Amino acid sequence: MxxxxxxxxxxxxxxxxxxxxxxxxxxxxxxxxxxxxxxxxxxxxxxxxxxxxxxxxxxxxxxxxxxxxxxxxxxxxxxxxxxxxxxxxxxxxxxxxxxxxxxxQPSFMTVINDQQFTHHMQPIIQLNTGEVMGYEFLMRPRADAAQFRPDQLFSFSQQSGLQSLLDNRARIASIKTSAKYLKPGIKRFINFLPSSIYDPDHCLLSTFATARSCGISTKDLVFEVVETENFENPGLLLRIFQTFQSHGARVALDDLGAGYSTIDVMEELQPHYVKIDRSLVDRCDQDIKKQQRLEKIVSRAGSYGIITLAEGIERSEELNCVRELGFDLAQGYLIGKPKAVPEAPSISGCSE
Incomplete structure (x- = not known):
C-alpha cells in the first residue's frame, strides 16, 4: 500500500x-x-x-x-x-x-518512529441500562519505553510536522489493541486530528486495511474528531466524515460546548455521536444554567437523530442529572478509569 x-x-x-x-x-x-x-x-x-x-x-x-x-x-x-x-x-x-x-527533542522522535506508545480503554455506558457499549482509546507511554505526556507528544508532532505520522499510527494502534480485547458489537471510539488528513480517500486507506486484517467490522469503529484547533476548512472536515461513513464507520464530535465545537457545527456535520465537554457536565446538578444548556443540546441533537454522550462524569449526582436530562451515554472516572485491559476481555485475532 x-x-x-x-x-x-x-x-x-x-x-x-x-x-x-x-x-x-x-x-x-x-x-x-x-x-x-x-x-x-x-x-x-x-x-x-x-x-x-x-x-x-x-x-x-x-x-x-x-x-x-x-x-x-x-x-x-x-x-x-x-x-x-x-x-x-x-x-x-x-x-x-x-x-x-x-x-x-530526539526522544519524542524515537517515541513516534518506534511507536513507543500503547492505548488504554475507558468504558462508555448506556444510561438506560448501565451496560458498556464501547470504549474510548487513550494514548499512554509503554511501560518499557521513555515516559511522556500525550499532550506534549502531540504538541511536538504539530510543531515538527509529524502530526500526520503520529495520528495515523495512533489510529492503527488503537484498532489493533481493540482486536485483542473487545468482542464484536462493542464500539471503539478512536480520536483523530482533522488537520492530519489532507486527502481522506488516500490518508485513511491504511486505517481501513488494518480493520480488515483484524477482522473488525467498520460499524464498530467510531472516529472522534479532537477539535483543539479551529475549523479552518469545514469543507475538508465534512469530506473526512463522509469518507469514514462511506466505509461503514461512525463519527463523533468531541467537546461540544467548548471552543469551536458548537451546536451550529454539530448541525452542519451531523455526526452519529456528540460528546459534551466536561466543563458543562462538571457540577451540572448544582447549576441551573448548565442544565438549561445541556437540555438544549439534547433537544437539538435529538432532532437530527444524534446520540448524546456526557463525558467527565465523576459524581453520582452528575450521572443522575444527565440521565434525567435525556442523555444517551456517559463516560468518566465514576464509571471507569482508562485501563490497559478491560475487566472481561474477549480475545480475537489480528494480523500484524
Missing amino acids: NQCSSCTALPDLESSGYLLFTHTAFSVLRELHYHLLRSGYTSYIQDNTLHYYYSAVQTLGPFLNFIEHNLPGDLAGLKGAWTGKNQQTHANMIHFQQLKERVS
Whole structure:
C-alpha cells in the first residue's frame, strides 16, 4: 500500500552526518554560507543545496541557533533535512523550524518512529441500562519505553510536522489493541486530528486495511474528531466524515460546548455521536444554567437523530442529572478509569 511521506517512518538522526539546506532565494543560501565560513563552520554549496557536516548530535542545537540568529528575516524560505555520512538517503526537506524541533527533542522522535506508545480503554455506558457499549482509546507511554505526556507528544508532532505520522499510527494502534480485547458489537471510539488528513480517500486507506486484517467490522469503529484547533476548512472536515461513513464507520464530535465545537457545527456535520465537554457536565446538578444548556443540546441533537454522550462524569449526582436530562451515554472516572485491559476481555485475532 502506498503511503505519502507524511505518514511514513523517518530515518534516524545519526550520531554524525550532514545537514542539508535549500532556500527559495539562492542569494540567501549564499549569505548563510558566508556567515558560516566567517564563524568557523565548514560548509559547501552543491546543486543549490548547502551541506554542513556535524560530528556530534549535541552540536546541532547551537548550530541551528546560529542560523536563526543570522537569518531572522529569511527563515520562512529556508528548508532543511539530515542525512548520514554517505549523503545517499535523507528525509524530505522540511521547514527550518520543524527541523529544529525534531533535532532538539530526539526522544519524542524515537517515541513516534518506534511507536513507543500503547492505548488504554475507558468504558462508555448506556444510561438506560448501565451496560458498556464501547470504549474510548487513550494514548499512554509503554511501560518499557521513555515516559511522556500525550499532550506534549502531540504538541511536538504539530510543531515538527509529524502530526500526520503520529495520528495515523495512533489510529492503527488503537484498532489493533481493540482486536485483542473487545468482542464484536462493542464500539471503539478512536480520536483523530482533522488537520492530519489532507486527502481522506488516500490518508485513511491504511486505517481501513488494518480493520480488515483484524477482522473488525467498520460499524464498530467510531472516529472522534479532537477539535483543539479551529475549523479552518469545514469543507475538508465534512469530506473526512463522509469518507469514514462511506466505509461503514461512525463519527463523533468531541467537546461540544467548548471552543469551536458548537451546536451550529454539530448541525452542519451531523455526526452519529456528540460528546459534551466536561466543563458543562462538571457540577451540572448544582447549576441551573448548565442544565438549561445541556437540555438544549439534547433537544437539538435529538432532532437530527444524534446520540448524546456526557463525558467527565465523576459524581453520582452528575450521572443522575444527565440521565434525567435525556442523555444517551456517559463516560468518566465514576464509571471507569482508562485501563490497559478491560475487566472481561474477549480475545480475537489480528494480523500484524
